[in-house]
Amino acid sequence: MTDVTTADTSSDAIATSMKKVVIADHHGFCMGVKRAINIAEETKTRGVENVTILKEIVHNHAVVEKFRKEGIDQKFEVKDIEKGTVIVSAHGVSPHIIRSAKEQGLDVIDATCPLVTRIHDIIDKLDSRDYTILHFGDEHHDETMGVLGHAKDGMMTVIPSLEALMALPDEQPEKLALTTQTTAEASEFDEAEKKAIERWPHIKVFNTICNATNQRQSAIMKLAPEVDMILVVGSTTSANSVRLASMAEALCGKAYLIDSEADIQSEWFNNSPSPIENIGISAGASTPEFLVDGVVERLVEMSGGGAEVVRPVKAKKVNTLALQDDCS
Numbered sequence: 597m598t599d600v601t602t603a604d605t606s607s608d609a610i611a612t613s614m615k616k617v618v619i620a621d622h623h624g625f626c627m628g629v630k631r632a633i634n635i636a637e638e639t640k641t642r643g644v645e646n647v648t649i650l651k652e653i654v655h656n657h658a659v660v661e662k663f664r665k666e667g668i669d670q671k672f673e674v675k676d677i678e679k680g681t682v683i684v685s686a687h688g689v690s691p692h693i694i695r696s697a698k699e700q701g702l703d704v705i706d707a708t709c710p711l712v713t714r715i716h717d718i719i720d721k722l723d724s725r726d727y728t729i730l731h732f733g734d735e736h737h738d739e740t741m742g743v744l745g746h747a748k749d750g751m752m753t754v755i756p757s758l759e760a761l762m763a764l765p766d767e768q769p770e771k772l773a774l775t776t777q778t779t780a781e782a783s784e785f786d787e788a789e790k791k792a793i794e795r796w797p798h799i800k801v802f803n804t805i806c807n808a809t810n811q812r813q814s815a816i817m818k819l820a821p822e823v824d825m826i827l828v829v830g831s832t833t834s835a836n837s838v839r840l841a842s843m844a845e846a847l848c849g850k851a852y853l854i855d856s857e858a859d860i861q862s863e864w865f866n867n868s869p870s871p872i873e874n875i876g877i878s879a880g881a882s883t884p885e886f887l888v889d890g891v892v893e894r895l896v897e898m899s900g901g902g903a904e905v906v907r908p909v910k911a912k913k914v915n916t917l918a919l920q921d922d923c924s
């Protein structure tokens with residue numbers, strides 16, 4: 597599904613069976629990503645010198661590259677930043693990292709998404725009341741690492757799957773809570789919540805999946821029965837894009853995660869046992885709209901210009917002009 601190999605944009609890649617390209621009702625940039633990008637843009641516009649983004653401002657290769665080209669440095673560790681201003685990404689970081697940055701004399705600009713900060717606040721409260729916390733999420737994701745830093749050592753366990761939850765010992769403390777990564781798959785978390793309550797009826801559950809994630813996942817579920825193939829535009833570093841692509845594959849049977857139109861392969865059309873007539877398009881919360889536009893344009897071109905493009909009825913136009921100018 598996510599096996600994206602070398603692009604084939606040759607002229608024989610025409611997919612004449614294609615009739616429709618349907619764009620998911622909810623796709624692309626979410627509030628937290630737009631906010632983080634705006635904060636980084638404003639910092640640059642104010643003429644602040646020696647600006648470094650800690651980790652990836654958002655998990656999208658085009659966005660990361662845009663800031664790099666503009667001279668905004670990127671580092672993965674605070675200790676590697678010598679001076680100036682550090683911008684914390686939308687995924688947030690552990691409080692000890694912000695403390696270290698300040699102790700090192702750096703100015704800190706926090707672009708953490710407010711919905712991630714909400715989880716930090718919930719964990720802070722639970723931790724101050726000595727709760728043991730089970731956090732449903734990807735243990736290697738930046739957001740999870742930041743969240744982990746809000747609990748005392750040994751008080752939080754990251755649960756990457758339903759199987760991991762079921763493998764936990766029956767014996768659990770009276771003060772027990774369940775939280776989740778903002779981009780977890782809603783149906784998986786519902787199942788985890790159900791099992792956790794069955795096993796530990798006293799557990800306090802906090803469903804911290806964000807609205808943008810819920811909307812994008814629901815839109816994929818609505819789109820899947822209408823199309824023969826789904827392309828999700830997003831980077832492999834983006835947890836929510838990867839999840840959308842895996843949901844799309846499970847629901848539709850044929851789905852690919854692509855960074856841009858350059859990743860579209862002619863064999864997806866030419867080697868398909870049944871004609872690919874309708875194609876669905878979605879995009880992760882960190883994907884700029886110009887990348888979606890590029891994919892749609894390429895598909896229409898491959899159809900020989902005849903494919904109809906069905907756009908979301910109530911889609912708000914995302915302002916990505918600055919990104920488009922600099923990344924395309």
Ligand code: SF4
Pocket residue numbers: 626627628629686709710711712778779806807808809836881
């Ligand atoms: S996906 Fe949700 S939590 Fe993450 S940055 Fe976007 S709005 Fe915030």
